[in-house]
Amino acid sequence: MSEVNQPVLLSTFLNGKKKVKIIFHKGILVWDNESPPLAQQTVPIENVLSVQHNYLKGIHPSVQKQIDPNQFTIHYAERAVDDKWAYKTLSLKHSDPLQVASWIKTLQTHLLKFTSRPRRLLLFVNPFGGKQNAMQIYEKYAKQLFIISGVDVTVNVSQRKDQIRDFLISHNIDMFDSVACVGGDGTVSELFNGLVLRECRIKRINANDIHQNLPKPSKPIGIIPGGSTDTIAYCLHGTTDPTTAVLHIIFGDVLGLDLVSVYDEHSLLRLYASVLSYGYLGDVAYHSDQYRWMGPRRYDYSGFKKLISNKGYQGEIAIYTDKKEVEQEDCRSNCNICDDAKKNQERAVCRWETFRGKFFMVSGANISCACTRSPKGIAPYCHLGDGKVNLVLVKHTSLINNLRLLLRLSSQDASVEDLPFVETLSAREFCFRADNDVSSKWNCDGEVQHQTNIRAKVRCQLLSIFSRGSTKISGDKSKCCGF
Numbered sequence: 366m367s368e369v370n371q372p373v374l375l376s377t378f379l380n381g382k383k384k385v386k387i388i389f390h391k392g393i394l395v396w397d398n399e400s401p402p403l404a405q406q407t408v409p410i411e412n413v414l415s416v417q418h419n420y421l422k423g424i425h426p427s428v429q430k431q432i433d434p435n436q437f438t439i440h441y442a443e444r445a446v447d448d449k450w451a452y453k454t455l456s457l458k459h460s461d462p463l464q465v466a467s468w469i470k471t472l473q474t475h476l477l478k479f480t481s482r483p484r485r486l487l488l489f490v491n492p493f494g495g496k497q498n499a500m501q502i503y504e505k506y507a508k509q510l511f512i513i514s515g516v517d518v519t520v521n522v523s524q525r526k527d528q529i530r531d532f533l534i535s536h537n538i539d540m541f542d543s544v545a546c547v548g549g550d551g552t553v554s555e556l557f558n559g560l561v562l563r564e565c566r567i568k569r570i571n572a573n574d575i576h577q578n579l580p581k582p583s584k585p586i587g588i589i590p591g592g593s594t595d596t597i598a599y600c601l602h603g604t605t606d607p608t609t610a611v612l613h614i615i616f617g618d619v620l621g622l623d624l625v626s627v628y629d630e631h632s633l634l635r636l637y638a639s640v641l642s643y644g645y646l647g648d649v650a651y652h653s654d655q656y657r658w659m660g661p662r663r664y665d666y667s668g669f670k671k672l673i674s675n676k677g678y679q680g681e682i683a684i685y686t687d688k689k690e691v692e693q694e695d696c697r698s699n700c701n702i703c704d705d706a707k708k709n710q711e712r713a714v715c716r717w718e719t720f721r722g723k724f725f726m727v728s729g730a731n732i733s734c735a736c737t738r739s740p741k742g743i744a745p746y747c748h749l750g751d752g753k754v755n756l757v758l759v760k761h762t763s764l765i766n767n768l769r770l771l772l773r774l775s776s777q778d779a780s781v782e783d784l785p786f787v788e789t790l791s792a793r794e795f796c797f798r799a800d801n802d803v804s805s806k807w808n809c810d811g812e813v814q815h816q817t818n819i820r821a822k823v824r825c826q827l828l829s830i831f832s833r834g835s836t837k838i839s840g841d842k843s844k845c846c847g848f
């Protein structure tokens with residue numbers, strides 16, 4: 366739209382008893398702040414959820430609600446601290462109904478331009494994960510915001526493990542423009558595994574053939590955290606705050622997330638989004654599942670037991686890479702590296718390289734795997750959509766070094782990367798073969814995977830996720846008391 370055609374609205378309204386001068390120009394709303402400091406408030410139209418007439422008060426509930434022609438409300442979101450977004454409103458009153466109508470019409474017309482905002486959302490709720498309160502999370506944080514924003518939500522509560530995945534593979538979901546879930550990483554994993562396999566079924570693609578290009582699901586995904594760790598939600602949004610996750614869905618902006626497909630000799634085992642871990646974390650996942658009644662504390666209990674036992678696993682790792690060194694660049698919202706990855710991945714000249722050893726843990730991280738318990742994650746410089754995994758190899762050493770590793774993982778400031786017994790490599794594909802009979806399990810997005818010898822391949826930006834990304838920086842690399 367040329368500048369001449371850009372509408373300019375300028376009016377003075379009443380907000381409660383206070384006069385508010387508000388202007389809308391070039392897609393930006395500006396008004397005076399209600400209370401000191403008397404700064405101006407600026408809200409770009411892309412942060413506005415909806416603009417609606419208010420209803421007249423004092424009418425008996427049996428009488429149909431009547432619109433108040435003199436009042437309207439702007440529902441909007443504001444970025445708060447630490448990547449969190451907050452929901453806010455501004456109610457405005459004017460004696461002239463034409464003023465009110467003109468503002469509502471202009472703002473609503475602008476909002477119609479955001480065609481990627483979801484309108485008909487299929488939302489899965491896992492009542493089993495985390496604190497078993499996913500339904501309450503939906504009712505408390507999501508339901509009202511979706512109503513306000515005009516998103517028609519169909520809720521599907523899962524009754525058993527893998528039901529979400531099976532539903533998506535076999536049911537017609539053409540009536541929805543987007544899909545979301547309330548749950549932890551296991552729930553998100555069911556969601557995207559179902560969507561990709563569904564697409565393979567429709568397009569008659571053999572998902573078990575590693576050489577096939579997997580099809581991109583046509584519907585974007587929303588992720589509302591409701592699990593124990595919620596690593597995927599944290600890495601995408603920079604927080605596990607449910608309101609923020611809901612607002613990211615309503616905004617309708619998407620970012621591309623890589624998925625990794627994991628195979629044994631014969632078939633596709635599953636796709637993962639966060640991490641595939643062998644050794645320590647595989648053992649913890651296998652062991653902790655028996656203690657689910659403990660809630661999130663089961664990870665502390667199993668983690669401690671497995672740490673003390675300090676098992677090492679002999680194996681061979683082969684990586685397929687064009688550049689194995691990891692660049693120390695953060696993946697933040699509007700990341701250039703992820704933007705370029707899609708264009709350049711075909712051009713990458715890769716070769717296989719092999720490593721052998723005895724490992725405490727081997728992890729193929731697809732994202733940094735940061736979460737509230739591990740603010741930097743196991744792979745702080747791993748990107749969401751660069752078509753690569755960071756392979757973190759932790760050698761089998763002493764118990765004291767295992768403790769150093771765990772301290773680094775839970776540290777705000779230091780990361781595992783510069784520990785002398787940790788090596789991080791960048792790869793587009795990797796293989797693992799266990800050397801002898803003593804083998805561990807794989808932990809795949811928090812779920813136990815029993816096959817030991819696997820091959821994994823990154824699928825660049827296979828998913829579109831509703832998120833504006835995180836602004837967090839991995840920051841300074843101070844060592845945790847030199848430990």
Ligand SMILES: Nc1ncnc2c1ncn2[C@@H]1O[C@H](COP(=O)(O)OP(=O)(O)OP(=O)(O)O)[C@@H](O)[C@H]1O
Nearest residue numbers: 494495523524525548549550551552592593594595
């Ligand atoms: N109705 C259900 N009954 C039992 N299990 C279910 C049901 N619905 C989903 N599941 C399974 O519950 C498991 C745990 O769910 P989820 O991963 O969301 O929670 P979590 O493990 O507490 O969180 P996180 O993975 O973030 O630590 C997953 O394996 C999922 O497939």
